[in-house]
Amino acid sequence: MEEEFVMIDLDEVSRHIEIPSDAPYTLSGLDTLNPVLTIDGKIKLVGEYIETIGTCLAFSEKEEVSASENQMPHKKIIEPVAKLHKILKFRLAALDNDDGETKTNNL
């Protein structure tokens, strides 16, 4: 199985809105240059592909569960996940209502 990773960059968006956790999302337009990310049915973001400067390495952290939790503190285990060169930078869509209306009309 071939895998390719892309980093979704929401730094510019996080200043204005708070992204909830465990929310449903829809990612459309993956076959276009500007994918659209909709979070929780309300937040609509437009993406743009960017090349990384150098290489972006992704690492995951796992909590190590020891036999006796009382005696030893929790330790994190770091594992490399991916090496990627693509960043999908998202920003807020221009007007959410218009896009929604347009989409409704299409449907």
Add this chain to the structure above:
Amino acid sequence: MGIIEEGTISGTLPSKEAFVVHFPGYPSSISRAIETLGGIQGITQARESISNKLELRFRPEDPYAHPALGEQRPCSGFLLRISKQDIKKPESQSVLDTSRDVCLEEASPVLCADIVARLSESFHFDGMADYQHVIPIHADIAQQKKRKWMDVDPLTGKSDLMGLADEDVMMLLPQFFAPKDIPDNVALKPPATSGPKKKDDAATQNFYEIDVGPVFAIDFSVKEIPKKLKWEDFVSRSSNHWQWQVAVSALFEERPIWTRDSVVQRLLDKGLKCTHHMLNRFLLRAAYYFSSGPFLRFWIKRGYDPRNDPESRVYQRMEFRVPPELRGYCDANATNNSKPSWNDICAFKLFPFKCQTFLQLFELDDEYIQREIRKPPKQTTCSHKSGWFSEAMLDTLRLRVAVRFVSVFPETGFEDVFKSIQEEFERSEKVQIQKETLKPSLVKHREATKGSEDMETFKSVNENVDANVNEDGEDENLDDEDEDEEEEEELDMAAGDNEISLDSHGYLDTENSSRTYLQGLFDSFPSSEPNLYGDFAVDDGSDGEFQIYEEESEGLYSIDDDHNDDDEEEDDDD
């Protein structure tokens, strides 16, 4: 794992967290990248430490490799995974359908995408990259390891370096490219106290560039001199500069030309002391100076042109050069910081420390010099070389200055030098007096009506024995002129008779030759005097007497002519 249908996927944002490292390079593999970051252990330490600094060594095998530092920052993002895989169910379903459908579905693999992690932190390397000098051996070792990893045999040419390594080559610690790891923004803050002063200086500077015009080292032949400046417009009365500027400008009302040393001395006498640069600023508001000529580098009042005013001759420049025999004194005092007083220098109380000193005639405390420079000017123009004086006069004044300075030489062994300069001055003075006595007589010869005034001029001359003798000579010369007039009258009377005129023609020739001789003698007299004086001082008197004797013989010859005329008249009567 969501299947991409019409370019769209759906799912739930994950709670699993991850972090990213923005690696400033292109590692050959993830494991190599982890090695340069200090391994999993190094990354773990960086995550746990308070400083959150992640060290990156591009050459982990090199013990001297200088690490680049990565800084941990919060970020907001997700990790999207896109994969390609085949689906079994469609295949099983297609078996039931026709064979054509089965082929189509098998040929088209399915793309899947899913957001797999939330990114909360990232490391960024903003510091200096490591451009450290690389020792060839370390580079070769690194290359060796790379080749081993790539299963490539090392080149045979590299064995020399390995041999060197085995022989314990001296390892010199290379210098860092830059001492700083992270660039800083450095801004120099001007001190608040000097703010207003800087502003004033800037305004003044602009004013100078625009309006002051050229005042430094003006060419002597320039047509127009700098005009008077209204400096009150840009010097406020409340500032310190006002007091200084008033003092400097007042000096130029006292007299129009000053030496810089004299200005400094005057200001010091008033208790005003300022830097060289500030004094230049005050001076250029009130004055200017020439780059050459008789007022070289003397500060001259704005609006005043010494080239048009004969009275400026008293302010001309004079120089004193220490004789070669006495320059050891100047060399010994070259490092002497105690500067002699300018007043003492001008009063000839101190011998100068410098081998060459420029002075102003007006300031020299010497009776002879002050008397000579105040005599009526004899030149109608100010020349570049000697100003309003003749070169001979300037030489005499220069010798006088030398006599006065050498006479106060503080060490022994100057007597011979003093005597030679003294004698030279006395000879030059005699020549000067000789010229003065001759020229007025010429004027008297042309303008008989002003005889009385000329006589007064003679009496005012500072006389010596030779001068007296010369004056007697002049008196005899006057008598000769009277006789010449009488002879002319006689010639006119004789011309009335034709026979007599032939005889008188012969006498006319004789008289012409005698007059030519007198004129030649008279003209050559001034030019020959300097040579005679220069060569033999003792013979001056005898030479003068010799000249007088010849003139007397001329008189006798004239008397003989008179007798001849009487004889001829008697013959005519017979």
